[in-house]
Amino acid sequence: MNKFVWKRKDLLGLEELTADEIIHILDTSKSFYEISTRAIKKVPVLRGKTVVNLFFEPSTRTKTSFELAEKRMSADIINVSTSGSSLTKGETLIDTVKNLAAYKIDILVMRHSVPGSAHMLSKILEASVVNAGDGAHEHPTQGLLDIFTIRQKKGRIENLKVAIVGDILHSRVARSNIWGLTKLGAEVILVGPTTLVPKHFESMGAKISHNFDDIIGDMDVINMLRIQKERQKKNLFPSLREYSDLYGLDERRVKKIKKDAIIMHPGPINRGVEMSASVADGPFSVILDQVTNGLAVRMAVFFLVTGGRKGKGIM
Amino acid sequence: MAVIIKIMDKEDISRVITRMAHEIIEKNKKAEDIVIVGVRTRGVQLAERLLSKLSAITKREIPFGILDITFYRDDLDRIDEQPVVHSTEINDDLTDKVVILVDDVIYSGRTVRAALNALMDFGRPKKIELAVLIDRGHRELPVKADYVGKNVPTAKDEKITLYLEETDKVEDKVTLERRDE
């Protein structure tokens, strides 16, 4: 049996986790996956605990998933979103969070546009901090749910070839995937234009290709990232048309992939840009499994970070 | 120094399980609506043995499930290390069934309380009965077993351990460990 013992108060990123810790989260997630298949989809694990969802960036998917995970674990929830947030009133993030912590909260889930924001708070809070995305830095629960889905579909992570395609430079999803997958022994190939996939990523243990067609036939997993249309304005690529032509996953390219390959996307999809509608809904797509699995992974994370401590106030 | 005393051997265990199976059938009219549910981890193997005895006697297939009670424990806040969770495998709707909950040892009664809460999330059973191999006393909750293999009076600092061949690679036995004064 798995004798591993989880010790962390926070989940800030996958860079700092060991392979054993990642596997432990994935294994724990399996047990939580089962809860959502029951008639009564609720367990009392977080009964009497208070979770604050603090979102400084608009997010429907991630927020819904976290909220549902909290509800299915019987937590009490407070949602604080950008509108009416502290910054507009001139209050600092630390003051906002110290105020919330004064209510003796147990978990803070935070999405913020600036890298390191969750790390900053984890140092002053006794409550657990779960990073729901910090700028272009990390999005650990997305990374974990992607890895969980790959493991579910392929039975392993080791020696798989995983392509992550798109705007790697600005992607926290890519970074969390790179850390997690390489720690578990996968080969990660980053695909995109030179402006969005600088060579510096090789230092994180990934390989780089600027030609999607060269590598597509060897891939076990193809994870397509959302392309932000605003990047075009900064001259990072000339047009969506050219981007889609070079890096979009359409029927023409799908013909080249392995028969047992899977296609992923963290959502929301720009249909017709990074992926055609028929590919998104096609037989290789596991996009909706990712959504289902995200719930189980987030429940497992809550279970682990709250374990064995009485979360409260400020340190 | 700790002293270890063997309080049941392989034959004792086998005889007691057979007796419990007969008691269950007698009390539940040939065991027509029963579902056997083992509580992780030791209760599961015991439940499997009870199940094969019941199937052999009734010549019928009896539904079987595994319950992990980690989510329902009342001490998650108080322990230093987070327990490892395992999955619950109950594939049948328990509504209107008689659930025979099986565990190895009954002690404070808190595990049974957690198991009862967990079971309620899988439907509304007609009845829940509890079968344990050992009752060692010291109840902290008003819980009582319906089928008991052996009553063993113990002191609070003593430890009861069940060994089963399939997992522990030693002959079946139950031991009592006590500190030597």
Added chain:
Amino acid sequence: MKLLLKNGRLIDPKNNIDEKLDILAENGKVVQRGKSLKGSGCKVIDLNGRVVFPGFIDMHVHLREPGREDQETIETGTLAAAHGGFSSVVCMPNTEPPVDNEGIVELIYAQARANGVVNVFPVACVSRGRAGEDITEVGSLKRAGAVALSDDGNTVMNSNLMRRVLEYSSMFGIPVIDHCEDFNLSGDGVMNFSENSVRFGLKGIPAASEDIIVARDIILSEMTGSHVHLAHISTAGAVDLIRRAKKKGLKVTAETAPHYFTLSDSYLKSFNTNFKMKPPLRTEEDRKAVIRGLEEGVIDAIASDHAPHVQHEKDVEFDFAPFGIIGLETSVGLTFTHLYHRKILNLTQIAERYSLNPAKILNFKDKGHLSEGADADFTVIDTEKNWTVKTDDFYSKSKNSPFIGWDLKGKPVLTIVGGKIAYNELP
């Protein structure tokens, strides 16, 4: 008022002195150097072998007065300077309002006379309002006492303005100091663009943004024949460009700050905003190149770029925190620990980087040396003293230092300004 420093080891590169000598000051000037000087009717301090330098000049600090007296004042800033071993500081003009007219220059001198404990020399703006468009009245500013021109914090991005200010200022003999950063390349970056910025997801400022302006300024200096001084050099590329310019005999000088030879961008891993400054901490290779530049004399001076910010301004998300760290009180300790004790710079070279060269760049004729008749500014260092950087020990109003908790070896123990004691921790 007479002061006699006995039994010190005098370092004076201009006069080729490195010898155990006494030094006598009277009425703010050096009057005599020699062995076993007799002091009658003067204050005598026995230095017991500690090292006496011509007073150190920090040629790049932000004193924040006028405008941001919550961060620093001329009083607290000069107290910090004296504590850090500096008898003179040169303060940058990005105050509120900026130093773009004689009135502000005079205000700074008045405040320094009233509350300052070390010499304060204001730098005036290159452009009105630091807007990078219209040149300031250089003649009037010089007459009011401005010692250099700079839009520091901003680069003079308009190359034609840079050309004109170099041409125009040369007739007044006042140097132009440029903050070298191509703002189109640095954009909204918050740290060095490198493997680490990619890893941390922080927006990067490429080294090229510094190198390009350094190259441009060198070219404009050559074209105009005027002196350009390049502030806070941080990249290997810039060091190389300056090395080549100097080989060519161009009137180019440069400074770097202690954080560029002690830290690199891997420290950003902590997301601690006290590692956020401009230019940003660069790579290990850049750090080594800066050290080589100092060793070879390609980089003329060490200046702290002392940039005070109050705690609550820095205690925010990394992107939102202001750039800059304090440095007056750690500069000398870091130099002795990381350059002197590691045998990269000797005492003579340290005297050049901290005193003689800044004095030359800024045309301070009576500073930077210990000749008879020179200003009686002295920095006394205990090169073997071990100490730890502590928040509570800072005289600066702000505490935004990345070096808190660092153990250093070598400490300023006595600072003399115009023959008077500004700071003394000798027993």
